[in-house]
Amino acid sequence: NAGVTQTPKFQVLKTGQSMTLQCAQDMNHNSMYWYRQDPGMGLRLIYYSASEGTTDKGEVPNGYNVSRLNKREFSLRLESAAPSQTSVYFCASSPRGGDYGYTFGSGTRLTVV
Amino acid sequence: QKEVEQDPGPLSVPEGAIVSLNCTYSNSAFQYFMWYRQYSRKGPELLMYTYSSGNKEDGRFTAQVDKSSKYISLFIRDSQPSDSATYLCAMMDQAGTALIFGKGTTLSVSS
Numbered sequence: 001n002a003g004v005t006q007t008p009k010f011q012v013l014k015t016g017q018s019m020t021l022q023c024a025q026d027m028n029h030n031s032m033y034w035y036r037q038d039p040g041m042g043l044r045l046i047y048y049s050a051s052e053g054t055t056d057k058g059e060v061p062n063g064y065n066v067s068r069l070n071k072r073e074f075s076l077r078l079e080s081a082a083p084s085q086t087s088v089y090f091c092a093s094s095p096r097g098g099d100y101g102y103t104f105g106s107g108t109r110l111t112v113v
Numbered sequence: 114q115k116e117v118e119q120d121p122g123p124l125s126v127p128e129g130a131i132v133s134l135n136c137t138y139s140n141s142a143f144q145y146f147m148w149y150r151q152y153s154r155k156g157p158e159l160l161m162y163t164y165s166s167g168n169k170e171d172g173r174f175t176a177q178v179d180k181s182s183k184y185i186s187l188f189i190r191d192s193q194p195s196d197s198a199t200y201l202c203a204m205m206d207q208a209g210t211a212l213i214f215g216k217g218t219t220l221s222v223s224s
Contacts, residue, residue: 004156033211040121042216043157043201050210058211090156098205098212099145104156 002026006091006105013081013112021076021108023091031094032074033102034058034066036087043090049074050097081112116140119202119215128224132189136202136215139183143204146178148187151199151217160200161187192222 007022025032034046035058045058049068063085065077074093078085088109092102119136126132134148144165149157161176163169163185169176175188185204189196202215 031210035214040216042119043214045211048211056210092156097210099209101147101159101162101203102157102212104158106156107154 004091004093004103004105006089006108008108009106010109011111013078013110015082015112017081018077018079019081019110020078021089021091021110022073023075023105024073025091025093025103026072027093027095027103028071029093029103030071030096031098032068033092033094033098034064034074034076035090035092036060037090037107038087046076046089078110081110083112086110086112117202117204117213117215119218121216121218123219123221125221125223126192128192128194128222130192130222132192132196132220132222134187134189134200134202134218134220136185136204137183138185138204140204140206141180141183142206142208144207145205145209145212146176146185147203147212148174148176149201149203149214151201153198157201189220192220194222194224197221 033048035043047066052071091105146163148161151157173190177186199217201217203212
């Protein structure tokens with residue numbers, strides 16, 4: 001049982017390049033989330049999808065877009081990467097709404113130079 | 114004032130010590146309280162879950178919620194080197210759609 005799978009695990013981008021972070025869950029969860037984790041800042045919500053077909057902004061959405069491709073997959077896109085987007089990105093899923101807790105993926109370490 | 118405050122530490126204790134980790138919060142509507150453990154270069158994993166007030170115990174771990182003081186705690190008894198990790202508190206209100214996390218406390222248990 002894989003849980004939440006994130007790809008890639010590591011990525012280095014040049015300023016202005018674009019990329020898509022992929023996330024897939026195999027637990028039949030309804031809700032999916034993207035967080036970024038920075039030293040001293042904790043986990044901050046970028047976007048979330050409460051159910052298939054819906055997406056909403058979180059605390060720090062600027063510079064990102066998301067797509068809930070189907071119930072299993074939720075991708076995060078950086079259209080024009082900036083050094084401020086250097087971070088560790090975590091995808092998470094929950095049966096609904098987060099009140100039973102999340103299952104997290106192992107993260108994507110992104111460096112923008 | 115941030116909604117959830119957590120002392121980042123670091124906290125260093127000897128093996129066998131009792132550890133107390135804490136978070137304070139400002140939103141009195143929070144009803145769901147959780148603790149996550151995150152090992153270095155890994156994703157957070159759910160450790161303890163509490164709904165509303167009270168205590169919950171699971172092995173060496175005890176979670177407490179004091180809603181009157183807006184204060185939650187995680188106690189680790191007989192701490193082990195394998196408990197060395199960052200501990201994140203998280204919470205949400207009844208109508209919420211996403212968890213709000215504290216910044217995490219880094220714990221180091223030495224043998």
